[in-house]
Amino acid sequence: MRLRNITGSREIIGESRFVVQEPKAQKGKWRERFGNEAPIYIEIGMGKGKFLHTLAGQNPDINYVGIEKYSSVLLRAIQKSEEEELSNLLFIRMDAEELTEVFGQGEVDRIYLNFSDPWPKDRHAKRRLPSEQFLNRYDVILKRGGRIEFKTDNRALFDFAVEELQKTGFRAEKITYDLHGDKEMREGNVMTEYEEKFSAAGNPIYKYIVCREGE
Numbered sequence: 001m002r003l004r005n006i007t008g009s010r011e012i013i014g015e016s017r018f019v020v021q022e023p024k025a026q027k028g029k030w031r032e033r034f035g036n037e038a039p040i041y042i043e044i045g046m047g048k049g050k051f052l053h054t055l056a057g058q059n060p061d062i063n064y065v066g067i068e069k070y071s072s073v074l075l076r077a078i079q080k081s082e083e084e085e086l087s088n089l090l091f092i093r094m095d096a097e098e099l100t101e102v103f104g105q106g107e108v109d110r111i112y113l114n115f116s117d118p119w120p121k122d123r124h125a126k127r128r129l130p131s132e133q134f135l136n137r138y139d140v141i142l143k144r145g146g147r148i149e150f151k152t153d154n155r156a157l158f159d160f161a162v163e164e165l166q167k168t169g170f171r172a173e174k175i176t177y178d179l180h181g182d183k184e185m186r187e188g189n190v191m192t193e194y195e196e197k198f199s200a201a202g203n204p205i206y207k208y209i210v211c212r213e214g215e
Contacts, residue, residue, distance in 0.1 A: 049077025
């Protein structure tokens with residue numbers, strides 16, 4: 001059974017206290033929602049939420065928002081939060097194209113993109129999360145000096161992502177073509193479910209950290 005088709009997942013999400021039901025109403029008010037002035041980190045396409053849940057547990061002084069468009073995948077993250085509730089972690093079910101309608105200008109401190117859909121056909125390039133089109137959206141919501149961290153096992157997607165940076169105001173701080181073999185880059189690395197699977201199979205993991213330039 002495809003995860004996105006599990007019966008009843010939308011109803012569970014609609015009743016969950018861990019999911020922000022009207023995210024557009026929170027635009028510019030996310031710190032109020034969390035009840036503190038801590039930085040806001042988001043993961044776009046968070047899947048089952050293992051990565052973000054781990055980070056939130058390790059960093060209680062940072063607010064985390066996980067974004068996932070598939071209801072039944074998000075359901076797994078909700079179940080994890082029910083088992084171990086964290087006050088600094090919330091979820092949104094939405095399409096990433098709506099980011100600028102949900103977060104205010106400069107409201108986000110960091111963005112994580114992990115093992116995003118490669119959308120391999122050229123006509124779908126603008127749907128790729130590290131594309132110029134999405135980088136322009138991130139440019140609106142990310143504060144000056146904010147960072148994007150992108151990981152993938154797909155070399156074609158990674159090469160595309162690096163090339164797209166040249167069209168934007170983002171500057172590469174660190175790039176590696178072998179994350180787990182890079183002593184500096186792997187320090188403190190939190191693996192996703194996909195990363196565990198792909199690295200166990202011997203696949204190299206590619207990663208960049210880019211910074212939003214300007215004052």
